[in-house]
Amino acid sequence: MFISFSMNRTDDIKTQEIKLNQRYKQLIELAYNFRQTDSALSDISEFRAIKLLNKLNRLKYLSREVKQHITS
Template structure:
């Protein structure tokens, strides 16, 4: 597979997990704030990885 396709696939998987963690953090907010904070922290760490992958897969062509 092409490098950009691998990056896109990994980014999609991380986005899916990120959304799950954000939803989990929201659901725990009223019942268990500690679990909510843990899920939110994990989501933030995933978002950092997603942003790094976005940087790697950016279009290198210069606009005209």
């Protein structure tokens, strides 16, 4: 029962990671595209991308912790 819960949790984390990673890439692309035309929008997109990257790093850490707990 515990292993099943942990596997579902791992899948949920992985799904969230994929969504955040896609959004991160979109924001970085926007920041790059706005760089020459609107530096304020570029900065805003880059700031949002950095915030998403921070969330991604926390999810990766959480995912690692769950995987370690499953194997032990």
